[in-house]
Amino acid sequence: MEPKSLIIALFLLSLFFGSLSATPTRKIKARNPCKRLVFYFHDIIYNGKNSNNATSAMVGAPAWANTTIMAGQSHFGDLIVFDDPITLDNNLHSTPVGRAQGFYLYDRKDIFTAWMGFSFVFNSTQHKGSINFAGADPLMNKTRDISVVGGTGDFFMARGIATLMTDAFEGEVYFRLRVDIKLYECW
């Protein structure tokens, strides 16, 4: 290639690089997760007797029920608000690394299913910021996916999927969810 040819070629290529780098994006899109995190969270439902250590409470119920005892018909219509500790392992007594905060509501009469809107809120040396979730939780399935619809702080603009698994279940008082977060959009 003549020197002149090389200059022209490099100039043309620089137009590309220039136009690409002019988009000041740090977004990474990937079919494989760009970030993966696994947590557990623990929900202790208020039942009229455990006000000291309950982490959630029923705040809505259909006309045929009340907000103290879970409704019949697969708890259909019960709305629960929660502020649950997040741990790195499946031990309720491990030091929490954050809080899972939001709500779920039972939305089916014949089997147990729920709809959830909640956030993982972190404020530690390891993670600062929040991850926001929404979606259907057909909780009788061994695993089920909900959406990561956004994030803030360390999780700025995150999007992805969270795979939920019921890791333990004790009647209507305690359950523990394993949450396998796979982010496919990272900034």
Add this chain to the structure above:
Amino acid sequence: MEPKSLIIALFLLSLFFGSLSATPTRKIKARNPCKRLVFYFHDIIYNGKNSNNATSAMVGAPAWANTTIMAGQSHFGDLIVFDDPITLDNNLHSTPVGRAQGFYLYDRKDIFTAWMGFSFVFNSTQHKGSINFAGADPLMNKTRDISVVGGTGDFFMARGIATLMTDAFEGEVYFRLRVDIKLYECW
């Protein structure tokens, strides 16, 4: 161009192709929908007498009302949980292809408006997975748009818009929504 020049040029170009293909993305972004789906869903509201075929129930209401009869002032404050059949046409008795699950709440005193958070949940040979929706529903408008904030399964990472249209309305017991889903981000 000398052979050597051509090799250099191709090499430089291959750097581009390489860097582009190194981003393992299958995301398609389009001003025209990359996927479009139309469904109907049917909401039969519990009114104290129809517990057998009701698909939704009021679970929250303001202090001046109760959860059996819709509140005055445009139902302001009424919160409804639903598990509604999704059909391909506008016939309530068609075979459901999925379930619409979540909640809506009436949020205005002078006219009817609602806010909705719900999912379409599919588990058939045609569609497996869920589409998650959120947004304001000014339901007196002929059509109105809400957001598709995420999806799972066949609708992995979907984003878009859903145009809602009230297709039928029978007092305070039944309504049918036509949902025209337009996805602009498909993976």
Add this chain to the structure above:
Amino acid sequence: MEPKSLIIALFLLSLFFGSLSATPTRKIKARNPCKRLVFYFHDIIYNGKNSNNATSAMVGAPAWANTTIMAGQSHFGDLIVFDDPITLDNNLHSTPVGRAQGFYLYDRKDIFTAWMGFSFVFNSTQHKGSINFAGADPLMNKTRDISVVGGTGDFFMARGIATLMTDAFEGEVYFRLRVDIKLYECW
């Protein structure tokens, strides 16, 4: 560069431009906001006496409380539905430019925190469409971020962050939030 070389080089480059422009996207991704908007919204909570000018009402509460008076324990479990005026400045009596509609729920027993799902709904010459928000609101913090999970109309497919600041607070009857919306995905 020989004319022929130049033609080949331009042809190869055109393949690039072609493949890029074949993606009919108008999406802009930026580390700096592609759009920024600041609004205020005003929440007047129904307390049993102010039904005329209240813009929000409690519609869910835990078993130990009721929907007229805010619950103890940092209002844990109280669910509030709102339809609040949006203004450009911090004056409650300024002409509203839109409505903030949705819900928030208090979700912690020891300090005040909330979880919010709501929309800004605009229908003026300046803005038409909606912006949809979701996320945790640790409202004792001076500022806190929630997610913009989608939008419609002028805000079609928007994503970003909204920084909330409590601009005024009068007991349990009135508060005013400053919302600094920063969109990082614009179409």
